[in-house]
Amino acid sequence: MHSTDAPALDPQQLRAALSAKIESLGTFRTAAVRDAFRVVPREVFLPGVDLATAYAPKQVVTKRAADGTAVSSASSPNIVAKMLEQLDVRPGHRILEIGSATGINAALLSELTEPSGSVVTVELDEDLADGARTNLAAAGYNQVQVICGDGALGDPSGGTFDRIIVTAGAWDISAAWWQQLAVGGRIVVPLRLHGSGLTRSLALDHTDNGLMISTNAVVCGFVPMRGASEMGERHVRLAEDIILKVDVDDLPDEGALSPALAYPAHRQWTGIEVRHNEPAAHLDLWLATVESGLSFGKLAVAASARDLGLADPALRWSGAAVYNGGTFAYLTVRRVDDDTDELGIVTHGPDINKISGQAGDLLRRWAQDRPAQPVVTAYPSTTRVGQLQPGTYVARPDTRLTIGW
Ligand SMILES: C[S@@+](CC[C@H](N)C(=O)[O-])C[C@H]1O[C@@H](n2cnc3c(N)ncnc32)[C@H](O)[C@@H]1O
Numbered sequence: 001m002h003s004t005d006a007p008a009l010d011p012q013q014l015r016a017a018l019s020a021k022i023e024s025l026g027t028f029r030t031a032a033v034r035d036a037f038r039v040v041p042r043e044v045f046l047p048g049v050d051l052a053t054a055y056a057p058k059q060v061v062t063k064r065a066a067d068g069t070a071v072s073s074a075s076s077p078n079i080v081a082k083m084l085e086q087l088d089v090r091p092g093h094r095i096l097e098i099g100s101a102t103g104i105n106a107a108l109l110s111e112l113t114e115p116s117g118s119v120v121t122v123e124l125d126e127d128l129a130d131g132a133r134t135n136l137a138a139a140g141y142n143q144v145q146v147i148c149g150d151g152a153l154g155d156p157s158g159g160t161f162d163r164i165i166v167t168a169g170a171w172d173i174s175a176a177w178w179q180q181l182a183v184g185g186r187i188v189v190p191l192r193l194h195g196s197g198l199t200r201s202l203a204l205d206h207t208d209n210g211l212m213i214s215t216n217a218v219v220c221g222f223v224p225m226r227g228a229s230e231m232g233e234r235h236v237r238l239a240e241d242i243i244l245k246v247d248v249d250d251l252p253d254e255g256a257l258s259p260a261l262a263y264p265a266h267r268q269w270t271g272i273e274v275r276h277n278e279p280a281a282h283l284d285l286w287l288a289t290v291e292s293g294l295s296f297g298k299l300a301v302a303a304s305a306r307d308l309g310l311a312d313p314a315l316r317w318s319g320a321a322v323y324n325g326g327t328f329a330y331l332t333v334r335r336v337d338d339d340t341d342e343l344g345i346v347t348h349g350p351d352i353n354k355i356s357g358q359a360g361d362l363l364r365r366w367a368q369d370r371p372a373q374p375v376v377t378a379y380p381s382t383t384r385v386g387q388l389q390p391g392t393y394v395a396r397p398d399t400r401l402t403i404g405w
Helices: 011-024 031-039 077-087 104-113 126-138 175-180 283-289 303-307 352-369
Strands: 060-064 070-074 094-098 118-123 145-148 161-166 181-192 199-206 212-214 217-219 234-239 242-246 266-275 295-301 320-324 327-337 340-348 375-380 392-395 399-404
Touching (some): 011 031, 031 104, 060 126, 077 161, 077 199, 077 217, 094 104, 104 118, 175 181, 199 375, 234 295, 266 327, 283 327, 283 352, 295 327, 320 352
Parallel strands (some): 094 118, 094 161, 118 145
Antiparallel strands (some): 060 070, 181 199, 199 217, 242 295, 266 340, 295 320, 320 327, 327 340, 375 399, 392 399
16 A cells, blocks of 8 residues: 655745746845745745745735735745845845735845845734734844834834835825935836826836936736825726726726627737747737827726637736727737737727727737836926926826926
8 A cells, every 4th residue: 555645745846846936037136036936935924825825936815805805915936036126226225115924024134234224114914913023033034123104104213225115106206205215226116107007116216316217118017005105906897707997187988988899899900929938018008008099998897708709808907998988999919820829909999999999900010129128217296297307297196297208
């Protein structure tokens, strides 16, 4: 007889395997970030979670609201690693983290900044802040300071930091972050750049002329920040399991849009090919920011609706769509070969010919230059519009942004 029990999992081996997985994705740029992942014991920060789940290369939700939506999690290890590489922490840095959750990222930051640096982490919910404190102490990171409060206010003691990292979806660069980030310092923040929820983790450098500039944006999705800086989303329901997320500033005609899906689909293939390894991740942001006469939205399609064949937006650009009046068009793809897809457009609504033509022209414009990275410049909210760089203009309560290509 032989035992059918699975062999016991060893945290050390699981850590090595997770690091190897992140390495295989090409995420690590520095030995420091890779080494931090090799030593921080995830299982101590995820008590009650089985080892296999704690070390799986995906997000672990640790707290939900009454309606089931996730409010806190240990973020996906790969995006955590990407953001730590964006942050460029050096030993000795003073670091502020917003959104402690389990404390895992604060422990990684502590590894990167030791022996002479410091980490302060702010969490909105008391139970989570207590949990982070307990976990950090249990893993031997007593030097990390956990504060319970609204991270939009930063560190209420008013210190300044070489690095700030925000780990919840932010709508604004708050006045406190402007004040508390040292000139020459860097803030990494998952910033919602459009009301549809389109978010990029930006690495913004605080320049000595009082701006913040990012030339490095990473695709990500985060639970939204709650508290004083919270923002709502506007959704237009197109079918039981399909919504179009829009920006209210675009003044969408929701009454005209909601029956659009009832019009038959018009599918158009563009001949534009995109290789899987091509840096085309920001095509959706480009569609959201270029002058085109079309508004941008994101189509969210539940698996049940996909299975029924109601809509099949390209996963790579998570439902990127454009609309005007009561007609919308979304990006789709079809396989050319193992490494390449062709872009297509599916249009629904009363104005199919016009909107699919405009969407096709837009994609051909994108295909000419295929810009890989946006340049995002942030200005204090007191800056006059005439003083801004050319580019798409985005206004937030404490910040003005321009997005250029
Ligand atoms: C995705 S989790 C953070 C992930 C985490 N840093 C890690 O180590 O994996 C986002 C956290 O931000 C917290 N949060 C949301 N709004 C906040 C706010 N205004 N101030 C501080 N924390 C906030 C949530 O409660 C949640 O714990």
